[in-house]
Amino acid sequence: MAMSVNAKVVIVGCGISGIAAAQRLVNAGFQHVQILEATARSGGRVKTGTLGDNIIEIGANWIHGPSEENPVFCLARQYGLLEPDALTPENQAMDVEGHPPWVPNFFSSSGRKLNAEDIYPAQEMFLELMSEGSKFESQGGEPWACVGDFIRSEAEQQAAEKWKDIDAATRCLRLCVISNMLKVECCVNGAHSMDEVGLGAYGLYKTLPGLDCTFPGGYEGLIKNLMSELPSDLVTYNRPVRCVHWNNTEKEENSVMIECDDQKKIATDHVIVTVPLGYLKKHHSTLFSPPLPLHKLHSVERLGFGTSNKIYVEFDSPWWDADCEVIYLVWEDEDGMLDQVPDVQRSWIKKLFGFTVLKPSERYGHVLCGWIAGHESEYMETLSEQEVTHTMTQLIRRFTGNPTVTPRRVLRSQWFHDPWTCGSYSYPGKGCSAQDLENMMEPLPTKGSLLQPLQVLFAGEATHPCYYSTVHGALLTGWREADRLISHYSAISTSEPPKSKL
Structure with missing residues (x-):
């Protein structure tokens, strides 16, 4: 349905949700759409870089659940950005529920490669508990406030029953593996500890079928293709927004005034705010005038936003198996099932759960991507x-028992100290519920107000009710808010009386 809409729409942020909203509005016939981007680039948390000659992802890494329901997958396929493997029906049908069946290698802090058979029972127990933990959202009555407490108490109980006949050393090692798995989940959830992830809301996250895949030419290829379909003058870069003045009661033409850092003021009818939740948490009090309504503010506070960073390490030759896809580093003094270190400055590296292996080696050579979350990861950035x-060199020498292993190159991400992001992505914090995500996406002014509706709209991964923390979640929220404006104007145009010919 093409209409011609004269309303002005300003979008704050040129990440994928902002781009998606702009594209949808322009295609629907909105004549005055503008994106204000604080930095010099598009893409936000989609950011591709290089390590030597290799293309690597500093931000978003995978298409999670590459299947027909995933708009990121459909667009990437349309633009020809994926490898044939990722496009097969088998790949799309594989439902891994967020845990890809990667071939693992396990190394221990005493420098030995562990026998996977000794470890599988711990992994299996952990995955079953995580799956059980995600069911409280629909059943209610969660026994603990956070995922960490639930896992520890259940694992302790089950270990005492199921592993009572095995030797103490193996039992201890398995509990250390559970500590490692908790650290993995910290990276997956973008949380400092699973003690900060609410158990009641943990099951809100939904996965899509399909075996996670990557972009051989880099995730930014998707951004470039989407941007190429927008008018070239639609984005203004290096234009941070200082304050969104909404709720304008004076009967002016435009109900919203956007004040930029460079003192420039832009009058508009609607603004779609797509800033990351980390930025919103830090700056909401100055970013909105009047301030956000209390219920919305409480949801911003209850939702979690943490840091998950990557440390890429390149080697001359591999020290892992040829078929290995993920390497877990198990500390043998962590049978307390903890996912945070007592002394961040001295032992931050213990939070790094291990590495994913960049495949195929013909393309990447021998490159590993280390994963580390939380305050330890924030300290690493400094x-x-x-x-x-x-x-990293000391760590790898210790775990492999090989004193000569030396990385050729290292590159790390620094999302916490990025002033426009302040971390990685959102997760449901303790005391969080589906209502908080509803509150996040609610436009201002709220329903029932007599003011001009839809002055401030909210998009971005933290506003998606079940795909938060993902690129497809972010993209869908951009479309959602654009559609909200499109329906608003199509309702107006159909209800207007026909104009007189006189």
Whole structure:
């Protein structure tokens, strides 16, 4: 349905949700759409970089659940950005429920490669408990406030029953594996600890079928293709927004005034705010005038937003098996099932759960991607590249038992200290519920107000009710808010009386 809409729409942020909203509005016939982007680039948390000659992802890594229901997958396929493997019906039908069946190698802090058979029972128990933990959202009556407490108490009980006949060393090792798995989940959830992830809301997250896949040419290829379909002058870069003045009661033409950092003021009818939740948490009090309504503010506070960083390490030759896809580092002194270290500065590296292996090696050579979340990962960002390289070298030498292994290159992400992001992505915090995600996406002014409706709309991954923390979630929210405006104007145009010919 093409209409010609004269209403002005300003979108704050040129990440994928902002781009998606703009594209939808322009295609529907909105004549005055503008994106204000604080940085010099598009893409937000989709950010591709290089390590030597290799293309690597500094931000978003995978298409999670590449199947027909996933708009990111459909667009990537349309633009020819994926490998044939990712496009097969078998790949799309594989439902891994967020845990891809990667071939693992396990190394221990005493420098030995562990026998996977000794470890599988711990992994299996952990995955069953995680799956059980996601059911409280629909059943209610969760026994603990957070996922961490639930896992620990259940694992302790089950270990005492199921593993009572095995030797103490193996039992201890399995509990250390559970600590490692908790650290994996910290990275998956973008949380400092699973003690900060609410158990009641944990099951809100939904997965899509399909075996996670990557972009051989980099995730930013998707951004470039989407941007190429927008008018070239639609985005203004290096234009941070200082304050959104909404709720304008004076009968002016436009109900919203956007004040930029450079003092420039832009009058508009609607603004779609797509800033990351981390930025919103830090700046909401100055970003909106009047402030956000209390119920919305409480939801911003209850939702979690943490940091998950990557440390890429390149080697001359592999020290892992040829078929290995993920390497887990098991500390043998962590049978307390903890996912945070007592002394961040001295032992931050213990939070790094291990590495994913960049495949195929013909393309990447021998490159690993280390994963680390939480305050330890925030501290890592403050160190020099030299310090990070030194610590990674010591770690790998310790776990492989090989004193000569030396990385060729190291590169890390620093999302916490990025002033426009302030972390990685959202998760449901303790005391969080589906209502909080509803509140996140609710436009201002709220229903029942006599003011001009839809002045401020909200998009971005943290506003999706079940695909939060994903690129497809972010994209869908951009479309959702654009559609909200499109329906608003199509309702107006159908209810207007026909104009007189006189």
